[in-house]
Amino acid sequence: MIMSLGNDLDGRVRAAAMAWLRQRCTPEDPVVPRGELLSFQFEGRPFPLIDNQLGIRKPQGMTAALSILTTYTSDGARAPYEDAVGGDGLLRYKFQGNREHYTNVGLQRAFELRLPLMWFFGIRQGLYLPFFPVWIVAVEVEQSQVAVALDEAQRHLRIDGPVSLIERGYSERITKQRLHQPVFRQRVIQAYETSCAMCHLRHRSLLDAAHIIPDRETHGVPAISNGMALCKIHHAAYDENILGVRPDYVIEVRSDILEERDGPMLRYGLQAMHDLRLTLPRRRMDRPDHNLLEERYERFRAAG
Known part of the structure; x- marks a missing residue:
């Protein structure tokens, strides 16, 4: 061509x-x-x-x-x-x-x-x-x-x-x-300095830009404040409401997941995230929007 x-x-x-x-x-x-x-x-x-x-x-x-x-x-x-x-x-x-x-x-x-x-x-x-x-x-x-x-x-x-x-x-x-x-x-990945906001994994190829409000919805805008850099396992868990993020940036794991017994991935990869604080971008304007987090957190609570 x-x-x-x-x-x-x-x-x-x-x-x-x-x-x-x-x-x-x-x-x-x-x-x-x-x-x-x-x-x-x-x-x-x-x-x-x-x-x-x-x-x-x-x-x-x-x-x-x-x-x-x-x-x-x-x-x-x-x-x-x-x-x-x-x-x-x-x-x-x-x-x-x-x-x-x-x-x-x-x-x-x-x-x-x-x-x-x-x-x-x-x-x-x-x-x-x-x-x-x-x-x-x-x-x-x-x-x-x-x-x-x-x-x-x-x-x-x-x-x-x-x-x-x-x-x-x-x-x-x-x-x-x-x-x-x-x-x-x-x-999003640049704002989070190429690091998962939950587990701090730094392999770029294993990181995603997770939407807080999905982009299929009218207010699911492609803005950094509607995103978080998450590794693929935590992105999937977030999308499936296995874990959520409160408006004060604290991570919660769904109660039934906390009671499960399984291998090390469940224990260290998911259950260990409970009550940890999300690692945030340095610039305040790049941090997750409180209103979007609150809306998404209510969905997480309803799913639980």
Whole structure:
């Protein structure tokens, strides 16, 4: 797909940058610091993958924009995802100032030439989760924005006319699975310093971002304050109401589970969590919301 672009600068840079990202971003370390993106080397010379000041990177000498960037801001400063999802389930990315700005023209050229881009999404100050390749599939001049497809299925979705409920639902699921959920996971795990809030396990591949209120519910927003970093066993136990978290951050294990007799996993992995205090993020704004905890705790009590 990328190789079909030939040996032009646009094609070579994109191929090299995405190959580097595939090697650089592993399951254990999927995020990239800003400094590494700025110091990327292409054919022996510096070639930043992001602009030092702007959200759209359109390098000199290239035909079209190379990347887009969404900066990190705290949950309290704005909605978790400022770039809105349209009625077709596709994400929108806003122009950089005046629509005739060279960066916006670069986005339009990427659309016209069907060139893939990289999207760097901020999950903490100076730390980004990359999504690639992504494609500009529509330029909406009146709204000063472009529509972005996250995969091939969204890329071929018809957006110049009415979209059926089935198509919209399918596209929205892709957006949630491909961008919202990974960003939520990384933001929560970073806030908890790559450690389970209950047992302190620090293996990233064994950690999840557990929702307090499930994301299938309208107020189950993908915000850090609606999440906790939990290892897979404690995430499953929390979802199944085997254990709960009180609004004062104290862990409770369901009474019938406390009375069971089984092997060491039950004793040390679950029963030993009873009456322990949740380990919280350093920043107060990242800590679990009291109202959400209280609502979820009442569900835990009802299940018991």
